[in-house]
Amino acid sequence: MSPVVMGILGTLFLGICYGTWRNPRLWSALFWSFVATFMITAAIVMAFPADFAQKVFALTIVMPLVWVGFQFWLYWNPGRWTVTLYLLGISLISGLIVAFSPSPV
Amino acid sequence: MANRERQIRIYDLHSWTGVALGIIMFFVCFTGSLALFHHEFEPWEDELRRGEITSSPVPIHDKVGEIVERHSGEFEPNFVNVSLPHGEHGHYDVFVGGPDADGEFQNVEARISATTGEELAFREEGANRLLYDLHRDLAWPDALGGRQVGRILVGLVGIAFLLLILTGIVSHTKITKELFTLRYLKSVRLKWQDSHKVMGLWTSPFAAMIALTGAFLGVIALLLPLLAFVTMKGDQEALIAELGLEQPARAEISAPMIPMDQIGPRVHPETGNPVNFIRYTNWGDQNAQAVLNYKAEQRLLYSDAITVSAVTGEIVPGQEILLNNGPFAYILATFSPLHYGTYGGIVLKLIYFVLGMGLAVMSALGSMMWIERRRHGGEGNKSDRFYAILSAINTGVCAGLPAAAVAVLAFDKVYWGAEAARYTSMVWFLFGAWLLAAIFGFMRGNDYKANRELLAVTGFGLVALAPLNWIVTGDVMWSNFSTGAAGSAWFDLAFILLGSSAVFIAAKLPAERPVDKRRQKKAEAALDSDAELQPAE
Numbered sequence: 001m002s003p004v005v006m007g008i009l010g011t012l013f014l015g016i017c018y019g020t021w022r023n024p025r026l027w028s029a030l031f032w033s034f035v036a037t038f039m040i041t042a043a044i045v046m047a048f049p050a051d052f053a054q055k056v057f058a059l060t061i062v063m064p065l066v067w068v069g070f071q072f073w074l075y076w077n078p079g080r081w082t083v084t085l086y087l088l089g090i091s092l093i094s095g096l097i098v099a100f101s102p103s104p105v
Numbered sequence: 106m107a108n109r110e111r112q113i114r115i116y117d118l119h120s121w122t123g124v125a126l127g128i129i130m131f132f133v134c135f136t137g138s139l140a141l142f143h144h145e146f147e148p149w150e151d152e153l154r155r156g157e158i159t160s161s162p163v164p165i166h167d168k169v170g171e172i173v174e175r176h177s178g179e180f181e182p183n184f185v186n187v188s189l190p191h192g193e194h195g196h197y198d199v200f201v202g203g204p205d206a207d208g209e210f211q212n213v214e215a216r217i218s219a220t221t222g223e224e225l226a227f228r229e230e231g232a233n234r235l236l237y238d239l240h241r242d243l244a245w246p247d248a249l250g251g252r253q254v255g256r257i258l259v260g261l262v263g264i265a266f267l268l269l270i271l272t273g274i275v276s277h278t279k280i281t282k283e284l285f286t287l288r289y290l291k292s293v294r295l296k297w298q299d300s301h302k303v304m305g306l307w308t309s310p311f312a313a314m315i316a317l318t319g320a321f322l323g324v325i326a327l328l329l330p331l332l333a334f335v336t337m338k339g340d341q342e343a344l345i346a347e348l349g350l351e352q353p354a355r356a357e358i359s360a361p362m363i364p365m366d367q368i369g370p371r372v373h374p375e376t377g378n379p380v381n382f383i384r385y386t387n388w389g390d391q392n393a394q395a396v397l398n399y400k401a402e403q404r405l406l407y408s409d410a411i412t413v414s415a416v417t418g419e420i421v422p423g424q425e426i427l428l429n430n431g432p433f434a435y436i437l438a439t440f441s442p443l444h445y446g447t448y449g450g451i452v453l454k455l456i457y458f459v460l461g462m463g464l465a466v467m468s469a470l471g472s473m474m475w476i477e478r479r480r481h482g483g484e485g486n487k488s489d490r491f492y493a494i495l496s497a498i499n500t501g502v503c504a505g506l507p508a509a510a511v512a513v514l515a516f517d518k519v520y521w522g523a524e525a526a527r528y529t530s531m532v533w534f535l536f537g538a539w540l541l542a543a544i545f546g547f548m549r550g551n552d553y554k555a556n557r558e559l560l561a562v563t564g565f566g567l568v569a570l571a572p573l574n575w576i577v578t579g580d581v582m583w584s585n586f587s588t589g590a591a592g593s594a595w596f597d598l599a600f601i602l603l604g605s606s607a608v609f610i611a612a613k614l615p616a617e618r619p620v621d622k623r624r625q626k627k628a629e630a631a632l633d634s635d636a637e638l639q640p641a642e
Contacts, residue, residue, distance in 0.1 A: 029118075038328075038331055041328075041332070042331075042332065042335040042336065045332065045335075045336055046335070046336060052347055052348075053347065053348045053349060053430060053434075054430075054431055054433060054434075056332065056344075056348055057348075057430070057431070057433035057434045057436075057437055058433040060321065060325060060328060060433075060437065061321065061433060061436055061437065063324070063328060064263070064264055064267060064317060064320040064321060064324060065267070065317070067264055068264060068267045068268050068271060071268050072115075072118075072268065072271055072272065072275075075111075075114045075115055075117075075118045075272075076111060076114075076115065078110065078111065098335055103336070103337075
């Protein structure tokens with residue numbers, strides 16, 4: 001990856017982090033809910049003991065619903081930071097599962 | 106208290122998501138309603154598609170071989186698709202494509218007469234295709250990342266739509282009452298609010314289905330590369346292979362193809378529907394396969410398909426991966442027909458059209474309500490001018506899109522430029538016409554008048570499409586209902602009916618913001634009591 005692209009992505013990430021600090025619900029709905037959805041999907045694909053293709057087909061159907069579910073949860077829960085922290089936790093744990101799981105195929 | 110706060114949060118999420126994405130939602134729902142008739146509209150758009158379907162079409166195989174041969178020096182013609190004469194297709198459509206020396210995909214298209222076997226003049230895709238593309242991928246330009254980016258963006262609109270439906274339902278605490286409440290004779294705000302709620306609640310199952318299938322069809326373009334990145338170290342082809350979706354590789358051994366006029370079952374063994382489309386992979390190779398597609402109009406499938414070896418003619422079982430790979434894969438296979446309503450004939454498509462237009466109107470109503478509440482309902486903390494500008498933009502953009510869509514259909518009919526530039530010309534014309542309509546709406550100074558005038562223009566334009574078709578092609582509507590041009594004649598009739606309805610509705614719409622009688626009475630009463638309190642001079 002070129003330094004220019006890395007610089008742009010880094011700036012974007014810092015911007016998202018700053019936005020999350022100022023308004024955790026909004027930025028979690030916009031960004032962290034997707035990260036958590038994708039990471040949990042990837043973790044299940046990597047670690048759940050089932051046929052690879054079946055897992056991908058099933059998760060592809062469920063993924064939009066999980067994503068919307070996370071966004072809804074952010075505004076349902078009274079805590080300003082609660083769900084954001086859960087989402088970051090889910091992303092982190094899922095990321096660890098993805099990193100330490102053997103290749104599914 | 107906590108529930109009240111939660112209710113407010115959910116309502117805020119609903120209204121802010123709606124107002125932020127109202128115009129794009131309107132755009133996707135409106136173009137989606139038109140995209141439903143993409144195939145049926147082809148005979149109206151292109152007069153060469155009209156005509157009786159011959160009962161004994163000439164063999165096509167040698168002609169296709171000739172086209173492949175002609176272009177084999179330019180690229181490796183791996184893929185050959187042939188649309189056989191059926192329904193609105195009175196001739197053969199041939200598509201030949203494959204990678205060139207640099208690995209770039211190249212293709213050529215040709216149209217062959219089913220009665221003489223001669224090549225006919227080829228008409229490039231025009232307004233019909235553009236309106237379809239706008240719904241599917243916003244016709245996103247290559248310079249900004251290409252169609253995949255557009256598809257993802259439409260998918261994200263689907264996600265936002267799902268969120269809107271969920272928050273909309275949850276924020277309605279009295280659903281059973283609101284399902285049947287329409288206060289048309291009260292204030293403007295109540296009229297719009299009740300219409301929005303009634304339309305939203307009654308169409309919510311349809312809307313949820315459209316949003317979920319639409320989100321999937323778009324977001325899959327984002328999900329697959331990301332999943333490949335995580336599970337296959339970025340190798341998307343490996344992921345596709347693992348899912349059983351890859352094409353068989355070439356054996357690099359030349360082999361003669363079985364004539365496509367004879368290959369495979371000509372009618373589907375279960376449904377009895379004739380084959381209408383054949384798709385070849387690895388043309389001319391030992392591993393060539395032909396997928397024969399049959400209409401599956403009354404089933405929840407895009408088409409029935411049978412795969413055969415193009416060399417031996419033997420049926421290759423289990424090739425339709427989404428149909429033969431468990432319940433989840435089958436559910437995925439139903440998403441596209443569910444989204445485009447292809448499983449219940451023209452009546453179902455008409456129902457989809459009405460519901461789809463309802464969703465578009467509901468999106469526009471939501472934005473109008475949001476502005477109305479702030480401008481006239483005391484909820485806004487910005488100036489009246491600010492909300493007036495927002496209202497004018499919303500009116501111009503939403504009411505301008507149907508007018509621009511009608512204008513581009515007319516422009517396509519009279520287009521005189523080079524065929525290669527037809528599609529690009531349609532893109533520029535549509536967005537130019539839309540911009541002009543939006544500027545008109547913005548400059549009109551009265552949103553009510555702008556709305557009814559743009560609707561009237563749309564209506565008159567729709568009515569004018571039928572005589573325009575007659576003048577340009579010579580096909581008079583009333584003499585064509587029992588001929589091969591019936592598909593075009595039905596669209597002429599539909600345009601006249603829809604256009605007349607639009608003009609009628611425009612005539613009935615108010616030219617000014619109706620006076621809120623209750624509020625006026627209150628204000629008058631307050632003035633009277635103020636006057637009574639004034640000391641007599």
